[in-house]
Amino acid sequence: MAMPMRRTLVVLHRATCSSLMNAEACLDVRHPGPFFLPVRTKKRYFIPPAVGMKGKIEMNAEDRGRAAGVVIRQEYLERPINIACTAGVFDAYIPPEGDARLSTLSKEGLKQRTEQIRQSAGSQLAIRKIKEHDSLFSTKDFAERAQEIFIEAHNALTQFNKEKLHSLVTERCYPEMTRGNRFKTIRWRFVESLEPPRVVHARCPDMVSKGNLYGQVTVRMHSKQTLAVYDRFGRLMLGSEEQPKDVLEYLVIERHLVNPYGRWRLHGKIVPSWAPAKDPIIKTVMIPGPKLSVGEEFDASSIEVPQPEAVQWYK
Template sequence: MSLSQFTGFRTVLASPFKNVLQLTIPSLNAGVQIRERSTKHWAPQFKKLRRLKIQKVKLPNFREENDASKLTPDQIRARMKEQGILPPRSWMEKPVLITATGAVFEPYVPPEGDGKLSTLSLGGAKQSVELLSKKSKSMMAVRKIKSFDEDFSTSTFPEIAQEVYLGAHKALAEKDYDGLHKYVTELCFPIMTHDIRFCTIRWQFLKSLEPPRIVHARCTDIVTKENVFSQVTVRFHTQQTLAVYDRFGRLIYGSEVVAKDVLEYVVFEKHLANQYGLWRIHEKIIPDWMPQREPGIKTFVQEEPEIETPAEDVTVSATPAESAVAAVA
């Protein structure tokens, strides 16, 4: 049989089969290519459930050796590759990012009576002389800061510090913890947010009684000499109002009407080695001579008084022997 005869015979056999398919499958008559199969289920919406009826479970191989000391390196590598485990390294290195120090190095010691003594008085003159004697280290620290930050200036920094101070206290009053991280360090954040979860804070800045000024500056390095941190202490003498309410709306501290004069020594810290470092509040220095703050008035649940119930009289029936003794008497 020639090739042409075989092709014609195949065409004759294929035409009846094609007619049968067109009768059973309507998509062929429409000329639309649709992927169909004869084993398609009549309810395809339950296809996922039918697939979940059979789940592959990995059974443990009790004949497998579990002691790693008895396995060869190739067997350990093959087993770890099968389980998707990366091989352990011979060294243990973990990245460490130090964005803030854990304390105030060389804290500033405020002179006693600061904010109350005039510079013309004897005590005020002594304070001025002491500040001049301590300025040498601060000037060296300022020079170190300028070597990293060229825009730093002792005349403009107090204004920047006051903006950070106001932003931190506003974020604290609004309980904006994400915004508060921009203004305070990791050391100061838990101190400022301690025990205010169920409190409502009303804080307002009224005015500055004295312009803020830098009173102390220090620099130090951690781990390496290039990793330099700087701390600048700024003196604030302001007038503010503060009122704290508990979860029941009762006033526990301060007042929204009565303004108070506040004298604070705030430490600002910056990671100088970090190109994108920011000046943030690190801590507040509270001198020993400063009077203690008034304690907050807290509310407690009053315990109900215990009422003593009188003992009830209980009659006890007498035994036959006791009754006989009583009758003889």
């Protein structure tokens, strides 16, 4: 008796569910959605300042950023490194005082001779290393080649040819040659060579790693040159275009030996401590004029230009 009753109830339940589903499909009854949907908004990193803190310096800004969830990146003091050239002159050549005119019998002359022997021994070892990477290197021909690089670099400087100047000087020498020449006019000319240039010093340092070699060769050049520098108003600041001067220079030529496409470029100059002081630069100054009232015209004939006082320059 119990089993037929249970079967009857199951059949009635199925029939009722199917009828309800058909009725809902016919009437297209939809259940209303929720009025509020949980949506995650954008995370706010900005925290408005507190009342009365406007114009004051927050001493603990890093802690406030961490509390707000902001990750503050640590600042590193990084220094850029350029491997195309070195940052200076390694074991710079010390020119003898008076260009080796002291007698070897004196104490100073004997000290100069000892320093020359020590530097020449290191130069021979450096020249051997340079010849291992540059088979065409020769101390006899390199001095003339260095003089040509020097002349071409200064001609490119006077013509403001940046592309050519970059190929003739290193990244260390370029800012030293172009600093302060933006509004100036440079007139430079190589007249003649008083003495044939010669190689006096050579070094082969390495940088960053042990096998990263650089060749630095110091060339002594004694020549006659003319130099004239004009300011942006066309007034002469330094030198003269007609009067040549004898110049004794020690040029440092460098090359990245490991780089197969490297080339010899001007790296810097060595100025000895006994060298004479440079000529002073004549600067252009503005002479204040008279104060004119409204409607008054300026009369140049009634104004006397004050003459500068004579100053004795000691060299």
